[in-house]
Amino acid sequence: MSGRLLAPSLAELRKRRSTKWREYDPDVLPLPVAEMDYPIAAPIIDAVTEMMRRSDTGYLGKFPELGLAFAGFAQRRWNWQINPESVRMTTDLGVATIEILRALGSPGDRVVVMPPIYPAFYNWTTEIHFPIVEVPLRKDGTNYSIDFEGLEREFGTGVQFFIISNPHNPLGLIFTSEELKKIAALAKKFGVIILSDEIHAPLTYKGETFTPFGKVSDEARSQVITLTSASKSWNLAGLKCALFFTENSELHEKLEPLVKGIRSRASLIGAASHVAAFSECDEWLDSAIDTIEESSQYFAELVAKHWPNVQISKPKNSYLSWVDFSDTRLGEDPAVELLEKARVAISSGIPFGTGGKHHARLNFATSPEILEEAVTRIAPWL
Numbered sequence: 001m002s003g004r005l006l007a008p009s010l011a012e013l014r015k016r017r018s019t020k021w022r023e024y025d026p027d028v029l030p031l032p033v034a035e036m037d038y039p040i041a042a043p044i045i046d047a048v049t050e051m052m053r054r055s056d057t058g059y060l061g062k063f064p065e066l067g068l069a070f071a072g073f074a075q076r077r078w079n080w081q082i083n084p085e086s087v088r089m090t091t092d093l094g095v096a097t098i099e100i101l102r103a104l105g106s107p108g109d110r111v112v113v114m115p116p117i118y119p120a121f122y123n124w125t126t127e128i129h130f131p132i133v134e135v136p137l138r139k140d141g142t143n144y145s146i147d148f149e150g151l152e153r154e155f156g157t158g159v160q161f162f163i164i165s166n167p168h169n170p171l172g173l174i175f176t177s178e179e180l181k182k183i184a185a186l187a188k189k190f191g192v193i194i195l196s197d198e199i200h201a202p203l204t205y206k207g208e209t210f211t212p213f214g215k216v217s218d219e220a221r222s223q224v225i226t227l228t229s230a231s232k233s234w235n236l237a238g239l240k241c242a243l244f245f246t247e248n249s250e251l252h253e254k255l256e257p258l259v260k261g262i263r264s265r266a267s268l269i270g271a272a273s274h275v276a277a278f279s280e281c282d283e284w285l286d287s288a289i290d291t292i293e294e295s296s297q298y299f300a301e302l303v304a305k306h307w308p309n310v311q312i313s314k315p316k317n318s319y320l321s322w323v324d325f326s327d328t329r330l331g332e333d334p335a336v337e338l339l340e341k342a343r344v345a346i347s348s349g350i351p352f353g354t355g356g357k358h359h360a361r362l363n364f365a366t367s368p369e370i371l372e373e374a375v376t377r378i379a380p381w382l
């Protein structure tokens, strides 16, 4: 077992300047946006500090270290061999998704997603006029599963793209190799390009197995573009670096015109911190996983004790809980009411698409004290 990460006190956290800490009034406890409250890994702090000491700033150009660092990580953690030279750098997953869709498609092309799903998938595609087609996950109590018939039906209507959150935000679901193979076979049959957003993958819990989509079959290798970054797992959001790659040489070539433009909009600090994350921070990552697993368990205990009429997801990955408030006195949008009444900020379920009403997403990557305070503040309103 590795050590636990300790979140600073609330007073200390309130000195942070990210949106999580600036968005709300000072009496609000913020547990929405996917940032962790834990301290950054020491090798990342060292890498960035050293850059500053050497005045090593400037525009980001070639940075082969990133592909090599990620390929090393993928090999160590998932036994996945990728070609470091196929890795392209970008600002963040949002920019990469938008630019990839633009490069490979045109406005009006349809994109399948499986809600409830990370709301930015809707925002990004709307921005460029690529309509979303929903194939909601099937819900059975707190269990969710893929609607393969729905996917086949929609793929069969000629949709061009499928975006998957693998693992799934907000449910913390890990898809199996068999499930991914089945999707890849359908995508191949109907010529659908898959964008596999694997940003949460490094935070897969001990005893669970994350499967990279691009690894599962020849069909996946031909249909999948993988997008990822260190921003969720090592708390580097906002440093502006991410990466994408595909093993399909034709798609790789089609994406070549993007390379210089989107790379130069990413940041050198982002690239250096990502290299440190992917190559020197496995031990920190293990501690982060232990810490969030423990926090997930503690949150489940608090819910059982204080929120008897609430159901929560059972994540196998990352630090997000999908909370079902359907059996409470709260209305369709519990997050809005709870912000006003309990002074706790969680993410509204409605932007997560079909299945989001009466739900909210809570980020439990914080201290047990803050978690307990949030749960007890909310309890009287349920």
Ligand SMILES: Cc1ncc(COP(=O)(O)O)c(C=O)c1O
Binding pocket: 034, 091, 092, 093, 094, 095, 118, 165, 169, 197, 199, 200, 229, 231, 232, 237, 238, 242
């Ligand atoms: C599934 C998923 N994809 C992408 C992002 C955002 O990534 P980026 O900041 O690199 O655009 C998030 C952030 O929470 C996320 O949960």
